[in-house]
Amino acid sequence: MDLKLKVWRQKDSASKGKFEIYNAPNINPHMSFLEMLDVINEDLIHANQDPIAFDHDCREGICGACSLTVDGKPHGPEKGTTACQLHMRHFKHGNTITVEPWRAKAFPVIKDLIVDRSAFDRIIESGGYVSVNTGSAPEANMSPVPKHAADSAMDSAACIGCGACVAACPNASGMLFVAAKVSQLALLPQGQVEREKRVLSMVRTMDDENFGNCTNHYECEAACPKEISVGFIAKMNREYLRASLCDSGSAGNTKDAVN
Amino acid sequence: MNWQSILSSSIGRKVVMAVSGLALFGFVIIHMLGNLLIFAGPAALNGYAEKLESLGEILWVARIGLMVMVVLHIWSGLCLARENRQARPLGYLGKKNTRTTFAATTMAISGLLVLAYIIFHLLHFTFRVTHPQISHLLDADGRRDVYTLVVLSFHELPIALAYFVSMILLSLHLSHGFSSALQTLGIANESSLHGYEKMGRLIAAVIFLGYSSIPTACWLGIIKASH
């Protein structure tokens, strides 16, 4: 099939970007979306033009690198699918497909479709872990975990950190990402000791990173390739309130939260 | 508890919005139940109005409480809206939403319009400056004749229509606001959220029907002036 692509091109973070139109003739419906971009890039290189830069790595929907907004939807039209797992059979001959980067102040564009998602790393750094040094762990079966809690923790832990939640949110909020990690660790006995400090510290970092606020549109859940539930956002709100009520005033200090 | 850090955090401000919203929501329900006394006739409504006014200081405490809730609701709403606009300086060419609702995406505008309505409503019925000629009547028992004020006001089509439209906006606002508040306060969870969303829409519909029945009934002449 023949397609037209309208792609966001931006030289670097300092430049202004604009849309360019490219023809994509003879696209095989079994191709993935990224393979289609590979083909276009090969043509661009032959034509002495700069190929379209986009983040990608595993191409099996788990690394979370790919980050394309396809026709106004992060990761494209298929539910629970990353852009690398999106196949061209879902498009029709003659379609014009718009491809944009994630758009959020917290995710500045680096080049073309590549954005800087290091804000997510900084949120995890501020408390998204159990502070256990290597070697100090007790025998694994010492503390049983109810199966439903383990399953629920796994549901939230499935997050791949791609940022589609932020890209989809009308407010560019990072709540689903933060909620997924907060919930995972709050559900498990291993996460209890730092439970209050963790949520206060991670929410503070999230606020400092220029994300918007959650106003409960639930677009994040709809766009999430791992279909993580907004129920975890409610859980984080609960965790946050609980922690704030127990807080003596020092737990919100991020340095204290890990020392 | 550290109020300063709670109020400066995104979740903290949303909690303020949710709590003040739920308080106002409660008021809207009670107010509606009071207003519906109009269907029981002038004696019932005017009696209710007199009882309220006789509360004196308690009434003022309630009024001030409501005012504080309104101010907090607006303050948190404006903060969130401003930050949310700043969080995406450059928008999408054509963003397609899949899960959100019209009500959710128009909360700020429906909220501001409802605010405008509340100001008019207060001028109309509480401060009685918009319709002075019918605002100060007394009923047969010498009570303030709220009943006649309402009925005669809604005989004017523009007024009846303005109230009718405002109730559409209010119920639109509440249809998202109710479940949204429960989500923000962490009362909802994965399995109950959909139920709360439906419940919110149902309550909003009831509120709309309850309130809009009054101007409608007046204008259609189902409720008639007593003299």
Place this chain on the structure above:
Amino acid sequence: MTLDARVPAGLLHEKWDNHKFNMKLVSPANKRKYKVIVVGTGLAGASAAASLAELGYQVDSFCFQDSPRRAHSIAAQGGINAAKNYPNDGDSIRRLFYDTIKGGDFRAREENVYRLAQISNSIIDQCVAQGVPFAREYSGYLANRSFGGSQVSRTFYARGQTGQQLLLGAYQALARAIHLKQVTMYPRTEMLDLVVVDGAAKGIIVRDLITGQIRRHAADAVVLATGGYGNAFYLSTNAKGCNVTATYRAYKRGAFFANPCYTQIHPTCIPVSGDYQSKLTLMSESLRNDGRIWVPKQKGDKRPPQEIPEAERDYYLERKYPSYGNLAPRDISSRSAKEVCDEGRGVGETGLGVYLDFADAIKRLGESVIRERYSNLIQMYEKITGENPYKVPMRIYPAVHYTMGGLWVDYNLMSNLPGLYVLGEANFSDHGANRLGASALMQGLADGYFILPYTIGDYLARTKPGVISASHPEFLKIETEVKDQINRLLSINGKRTVDDFHRQIGKLLWDYCGMARNELGLKQALAQIPGIRKEFWSNVKVSGSNESLNQSLEKAGRVADFIDFAELLCLDALQRAESCGGHFRTESQTSEGEAKRDDTKFCYVSAWEYQGADCSPRLNQEPLSFENVHLAERSYK
């Protein structure tokens, strides 16, 4: 040269304990004076960086991805082995050791494998403490499942995302160390060369992938945890960014490359569908627990699978290996699939595929049980192929997946270059000629959490900290060489793209050095590679400049190394004229077509030493001696 692996003396099960006691220690106050570079943030790299930082060393950590959380360990699906014996089914450290040695076709170092089995249990403890949401029984205790190459259930798992969960555990430990300023993290930074001063590894040269800046980083030791070289084949289950550059450049600086011909072809991948294909997707081997593998008995049978009656199906693994059946090890399963396809009995449009059928399991257990066990894998298959495996059997075919070969390391995981440590898939150490399922995660984490933190101390304690700085002439010299190569790549401006060359070298390797190899084919490949290299350096087209984000340039450097490395891979495959594990030489097979080892001639590790661009590398050997297992013909019948 005969290599000394510096294996400690004593009884097998006491070696590691004795060694830990005998190694020198760096005192807590002195640790912060040492800087260690860790390249790669997969299971091995992230766990090593975090653990070293916790001990007090200054750590610089590098990854080419935008975040350390995206390293390719994240894609491991099935699970991680440990000898906990929770199911009470006869497992033990000794059995895990034996299964791994036998699975590796007796080409791994006994002492390393035994240590791996010993450490396996601590890994599970550590990961659980980090909050890794392993699957649990209703009792709340940890669940186990069985896996290929083993008759006990010793695999711990987190749905089909075990690698992801373990990596996030290690990533979070790393994040904590970054927050505490014990680790300086350099994402989107690619190592382009190793700096060796007076014979010892003292730093690396990197390129900042956003600005193109070339930088020098000096340290007291360098740890490479940069993964395998499966992408030399172009199509593999590896992530697109996986490459051999870090280890190959270290090889060119003097580190020995061991057993490059030991490549693992995974039996259960989604078949290739067209020329545009950029990578192959693995379906976890755990599917073989409940799926039955078959092809039609008749050649060229094009009927849809449902219409082929039971009597006309050949469940070839169950037929040939009755005791292991569909759970036969990976190399054997892959080769059997190739055999039946070569016979013309393959299925699907290309004829390169076999069925993996859940019909019986669905009948036995119900669709909901199968859905609970494998839903994410089955969804992934559906997304890629558009077919529903609950109704139609899956089509699978082997694909390059893992590389057992890697830089040679001694018992301490140090290469022949002092101060250069190599962990995880990047080293050659524990899997011999074939890796068992769910053992890669075990090895990566064992190396990073529990081996390197001890052994590196022994080296550092004998090294004066901070003697060599990044302004040492050797750093400047290598930096210039790196810049020269980049400028050369950018100035060729030929006619063929980098991907085009990558596909060419990949196809050559797959055809001549893939699932089955022979002398004639390998010699042909070796004859062709110099031509490909020559054309690459005169006709490749790399767009853009160095001073910006340039993915074309990144790939060009990697492919240049793949082309050079392909030669070493073929040379090793040619030299090893026996079949073992993933290395199958058609000249060396039993009358039944099974791999035939030659223990009299090849019971050693081949460690190749670089001799310069125009010379053949020199072969060094590390003899393998087996004192605790009987060197048997590997049988899974």
